[in-house]
Amino acid sequence: MSIRLRTDAFRELAQTHGHLTMQQQATAAGLGxxxxxxxxxxxxxxxxxxxxxxxxxxVEFDDLFQVTATVPAPRKPVAV
Incomplete structure (x- = not known):
C-alpha cells in the first residue's frame, strides 16, 4: 500500500492559501x-x-491523500 496526494484537491487548497507555485507550497510546508x-x-x-x-x-488525511494498492512489478521469466 502507498499513500498518494490527491493532486487536484491539493492544488485547489494551496491556491486558496495563496500558494500558487511549487516553491511557495514547499516553503509553507517546510518541505523541499x-x-x-x-x-x-x-x-x-x-x-x-x-x-x-x-x-x-x-485538513484531514482523506482531504489530501488516498491509500492505493501497490502492485508489484512483473517478474522476468527465468531461463532454464
Missing part, C-alpha cells in the same frame, strides 16, 4: 521543492510530507 514535485507527479508520500501538508493546511 523536489518533494512537492514528486508528490504532484503521483509518487508515494512519506510520513513527514503527509504530516507537514496536513498541518500547514489544517
Amino acid at each position: 521543492i523536489g518533494t512537492i514535485s514528486r508528490l504532484r507527479s503521483g509518487e508515494p508520500a512519506g510520513q513527514r510530507a503527509v504530516a507537514a501538508l496536513l498541518t500547514v493546511y489544517g
